[in-house]
Amino acid sequence: MYGDMMKNLIKKAAKDIAAAKRITALTGAGISVESGIPPFRGKNGLWEKIDPMKYAHIDYFLQNPADVWNKFLKEMRSVISQAQPNDAHRGLAKLEEMNLLQTVITQNIDGLHQMAGNTDVIEFHGNFAWLRCLECNAVCQIGDADLSEIPPKCSCGGLYRPDSVFFGEMIPPLHLKRSHEIASACDLMLVVGTSALVQPAALMPVIARNSGAKIIEINPEATPLTGSTSNYLLMGTAGEIMNNIITELEGIAA
Ligand code: APR
Secondary structure: OOOHHHHHHHHHHHHHHHHOOOEEEEEOHHHHHHHOOOOOOOOOOHHHOOOHHHHOEHHHHHHOHHHHHHHHHHHHHHHHHHOOOOHHHHHHHHHHHOOOOOEEEEOOOOOHHHHHOOOOEEEOOEEEEEEEEOOOOOEEEHHHOOOOOOOOEOOOOOEEEEEEOOEOOOOOHHHHHHHHHHHHHOOEEEEEOOOOOOOOHHHHHHHHHHOOOEEEEEEOOOOOOOOOOOOEEEEOOHHHHHHHHHHHHHHHHO
8 A cells, every 4th residue: 555645645636637628648658557468668568578670660560570470579569458457457447437537649659548438539559450452551450360371361361460569660640649639638548558759759748738728647656747748647557546546536526
């Protein structure tokens, strides 16, 4: 359980959330750690095991699709296909239910926010649930892909790629535009489980702050936003912190 300082910060966060008019969340891999999906950086980070500038870069994928499927994509598929939303995802869905949160901007490709019940989710880096054929653009659900042959191929013979964004690729322009608009218009942004190292996603809290929004970070560790862009950091795991915030909010609403 938490010490007095943390309890007071949770109370402060609940008050700030209850008083805000337009709340947005920016989430990263950390919010899905308690669902069994490893983060990319830090403890058990995927990028500690494989080089992202190879296995998560579009140039290397196009030249070595089988290697990327075998070393990275197959593992991602099996981990994501077993993952369920955790208390942190459910907490953000509850905030939407309480009319306290409108949009989630996520860097994650696991679809867990939608599964938890959030209805307006901007998938900044796309979604891993779909594959797209490089030749004819046909799409198929990754669960339906025949992975006995690697790399998986479309019926037209073309190679399938995940519909998520690789390093070296643009963020879908519409996602970027809408995220920018929402970050500029919100008066509070919850920044949950991101190391805030990858642009342009990490710019969203700065845009929000510069537009006058309050920025609350939820993370076991400080990030480059802490102490500069963020008003305060709730230091801990997202599931436990979101549970405590929701309990406080239900107390305020009662
Ligand atoms: N609750 C909250 N935060 C957590 C938890 C947890 N249980 N566990 C870890 N974290 C935090 C870590 O402290 C870290 O700050 O989550 C963050 C995970 O950081 P990254 O792995 O870098 O994930 P993310 O910020 O989403 O990375 C951004 O980089 O490689 C690309 O495309 C990839 O979308 C990803 C992007």
